[in-house]
Amino acid sequence: xxxxxxxxxxxxxxxxxxxxxxxxxxxxxxxxxxxxxxxxxxxxxxxxxxxxxxxxxxxxxxxxxxxxxxxxxxxxxxxxxxxxxxxxxxxxxxxxxxxxxxxxxxxxxxxxxxxxxxxxxxxxxxxxxxxxxxxxxxxxxxxxxxxxxxxxxxxxxxxxxxxxxxxxxxxxxxxxxxxxxxxxxxxxxxxxxxxxxxxxxxxxxxxxxxxxxxxxxxxxxxxxxxxxxxxxxxxxxxxxxxxxxxxxxxxxxxxxxxxxxxxxxxxxxxxxxxxxxxxxxxxxxxxxxxxxxxxxxxxxxxxxxxxxxxxxxxxxxxxxxxxxxxxxxxxx
Amino acid sequence: xxxxxxxxxxxxxxxxxxxxxxxxxxxxxxxxxxxxxxxxxxxxxxxxxxxxxxxxxxxxxxxxxxxxxxxxxxxxxxxxxxxxxxxxxxxxxxxxxxxxxxxxxxxxxxxxxxxxxxxxxxxxxxxxxxxxxxxxxxxxxxxxxxxxxxxxxxxxxxxxxxxxxxxxxxxxxxxxxxxxxxxxxxxxxxxxxxxxxxxxxxxxxxxxxxxxxxxxxxxxxxxxxxxxxxxxxxxxxxxxxxxxxxxxxxxxxxxxxxxxxxxxxxxxxxxxxxxxxxxxxxxxxxxxxxxxxxxxxxxxxxxxxxxxxxxxxxxxxxxxxxxxxxxxxxxx
Numbered sequence: 001x002x003x004x005x006x007x008x009x010x011x012x013x014x015x016x017x018x019x020x021x022x023x024x025x026x027x028x029x030x031x032x033x034x035x036x037x038x039x040x041x042x043x044x045x046x047x048x049x050x051x052x053x054x055x056x057x058x059x060x061x062x063x064x065x066x067x068x069x070x071x072x073x074x075x076x077x078x079x080x081x082x083x084x085x086x087x088x089x090x091x092x093x094x095x096x097x098x099x100x101x102x103x104x105x106x107x108x109x110x111x112x113x114x115x116x117x118x119x120x121x122x123x124x125x126x127x128x129x130x131x132x133x134x135x136x137x138x139x140x141x142x143x144x145x146x147x148x149x150x151x152x153x154x155x156x157x158x159x160x161x162x163x164x165x166x167x168x169x170x171x172x173x174x175x176x177x178x179x180x181x182x183x184x185x186x187x188x189x190x191x192x193x194x195x196x197x198x199x200x201x202x203x204x205x206x207x208x209x210x211x212x213x214x215x216x217x218x219x220x221x222x223x224x225x226x227x228x229x230x231x232x233x234x235x236x237x238x239x240x241x242x243x244x245x246x247x248x249x250x251x252x253x254x255x256x257x258x259x260x261x262x263x264x265x266x267x268x269x270x271x272x273x274x275x276x277x278x279x280x281x282x283x284x285x286x287x288x289x290x291x292x293x294x295x296x297x298x299x300x301x302x303x304x305x306x307x308x309x310x311x312x313x314x315x316x317x318x319x320x321x322x323x324x325x326x327x328x329x330x331x332x
Numbered sequence: 333x334x335x336x337x338x339x340x341x342x343x344x345x346x347x348x349x350x351x352x353x354x355x356x357x358x359x360x361x362x363x364x365x366x367x368x369x370x371x372x373x374x375x376x377x378x379x380x381x382x383x384x385x386x387x388x389x390x391x392x393x394x395x396x397x398x399x400x401x402x403x404x405x406x407x408x409x410x411x412x413x414x415x416x417x418x419x420x421x422x423x424x425x426x427x428x429x430x431x432x433x434x435x436x437x438x439x440x441x442x443x444x445x446x447x448x449x450x451x452x453x454x455x456x457x458x459x460x461x462x463x464x465x466x467x468x469x470x471x472x473x474x475x476x477x478x479x480x481x482x483x484x485x486x487x488x489x490x491x492x493x494x495x496x497x498x499x500x501x502x503x504x505x506x507x508x509x510x511x512x513x514x515x516x517x518x519x520x521x522x523x524x525x526x527x528x529x530x531x532x533x534x535x536x537x538x539x540x541x542x543x544x545x546x547x548x549x550x551x552x553x554x555x556x557x558x559x560x561x562x563x564x565x566x567x568x569x570x571x572x573x574x575x576x577x578x579x580x581x582x583x584x585x586x587x588x589x590x591x592x593x594x595x596x597x598x599x600x601x602x603x604x605x606x607x608x609x610x611x612x613x614x615x616x617x618x619x620x621x622x623x624x625x626x627x628x629x630x631x632x633x634x635x636x637x638x639x640x641x642x643x644x645x646x647x648x649x650x651x652x653x654x655x656x657x658x659x660x661x662x663x664x
Contacts, residue, residue, distance in 0.1 A: 141484060148659070148661045151639070151661050152473060152635070152639050152661055152662075153628075153632035153635050154635055155356075155635040213662055285628050286625075287623065289622070290622045292622060300486075303486055303616075307483070307484050307485075307486075308484075324658050325658060326655060327658075329483050329544055330480075330483040330484075330488070330489050330544070330545055
């Protein structure tokens with residue numbers, strides 16, 4: 001089998017973690033890397049990865065030229081959480097026939113918030129003979145893909161509940177800040193009111209689960225609440241005094257006729273006890289799945305992105321969801 | 333969407349449970365049913381299902397004529413655990429362009445024990461434009477599909493262990509007999525020596541997991557041991573005196589260079605405490621998955637067969653494994 005030639009677009013923490021994995025796979029080849037950041041442009045990837053030996057791959061910023069020159073098979077796209085922000089990048093990739101696997105949270109279910117844009121991307125992907133899919137650990141795996149996969153053994157599912165608890169102490173500083181750790185409650189609430197706090201993609205997860213089970217949800221909503229520290233908590237990166245925000249409790253709910261059929265809960269806070277991921281399908285039979293200790297974040301997200309690439313390459317062209325592809329699995 | 337027209341071939345307990353489910357799905361249509369059993373031939377399915385109202389579907393035994401008359405889209409094939417025994421049935425189906433979803437345990441990984449037959453079936457399936465796949469709860473889900481799916485979030489997997497514990501008290505009599513419940517130990521061991529006891533498909537599960545992870549196993553073996561009752565145990569169907577066989581402990585192991593990289597354990601015995609399914613991937617990161625209470629048997633097997641049908645219909649033609657298809661999920 002020829003190796004799959006991959007272009008990495010977006011070299012933030014997730015993109016770089018994915019690059020690191022690609023460089024270690026014998027069935028994958030890193031063809032190039034693109035980032036618009038002036039501080040990264042022109043540097044050898046080794047410098048960004050903190051490695052002593054040059055990779056020979058310099059960070060480019062002119063994506064159009066890179067596609068023309070490298071003709072990659074697939075793109076790992078890790079630039080934005082929002083679909084409109086990745087529109088041009090996706091169109092460029094599929095115009096060059098490259099399959100796209102993206103960490104863009106809204107791409108989990110592109111037509112949920114952006115039906116017209118999703119239709120445009122789907123048309124372009126089919127024209128280009130390319131598959132486009134969004135994935136990750138959350139969204140993309142624990143609260144959406146796994147509940148649906150667990151239903152394989154069910155003849156009925158009436159209600160879905162899943163809960164992910166993450167101890168933010170164990171995560172990088174940007175994640176700790178993203179969940180509001182250390183903030184005053186009032187600041188947290190004003191950021192929520194401004195739509196600037198809360199996990200992007202949770203409503204997409206609710207909608208994907210609802211659609212997979214034919215629930216015909218008429219309402220998909222979410223709440224974002226602070227979890228307050230009852231005593232001082234410290235992480236390697238920051239301290240949270242008692243009474244300040246330790247993190248976030250984000251609940252996504254899908255209803256039909258007022259009844260909550262899908263409830264997905266995400267708790268990420270400093271000092272969360274008993275972290276783990278749990279799924280309950282109420283149906284025939286009931287199915288309970290638990291990931292003891294939980295599925296970790298950034299590294300696992302990079303892994304699932306990379307592990308999805310061969311499945312996207314095999315899949316029929318178009319804008320897809322993770323439920324349409326053969327399941328991602330370890331790639332060597 | 334037009335309904336998928338299904339032919340049920342084989343009307344044993346699993347086949348009938350699948351038929352029952354198909355009759356209740358709005359996206360599926362039961363087109364016909366075939367069984368070679370003279371006691372079933374010509375009867376309305378309702379009689380076999382214990383239902384008062386005729387279905388209008390009479391059990392046929394001339395499969396060739398049934399295909400010609402009904403031209404089904406897909407076949408639920410529940411006739412045998414062994415690939416050679418279903419060869420003719422599969423060839424007939426794919427010659428008529430019907431996709432095949434089968435409970436045949438050896439079909440989980442057809443080329444493991446029958447490479448030439450698998451190649452023949454694959455060629456015939458491609459010629460007929462049909463997909464052929466074997467699935468079930470075990471093999472097909474808990475000890476093979478799920479460990480592989482859980483690896484989506486891993487960048488390395490070094491070793492796989494999974495364990496399924498079933499309390500045989502809760503299962504039908506044939507299952508209790510199949511695990512040796514009530515036998516003397518000597519009888520159990522002589523049946524094992526004759527190859528007549530042990531879970532069909534466990535080595536296929538080991539081999540599928542090994543192949544998915546690129547382990548290049550050089551040995552796939554299994555052991556079958558009795559679990560003896562330490563005190564008398566009763567089920568609705570039988571009694572197991574103390575000292576007699578309560579059931580089976582079946583361990584499948586895949587090794588490379590003498591090292592056990594895959595260990596799948598199946599314990600099915602009357603009175604097994606704490607039934608459940610557990611998976612441990614030793615890798616980066618470690619992943620632990622537990623199905624609390626376990627995934628039940630026959631009903632869940634019928635469900636996964638039916639739930640796989642639309643995924644097989646969508647898939648590219650050929651002899652496939654469950655890892656090649658989009659994941660089965662609840663079908664309505």
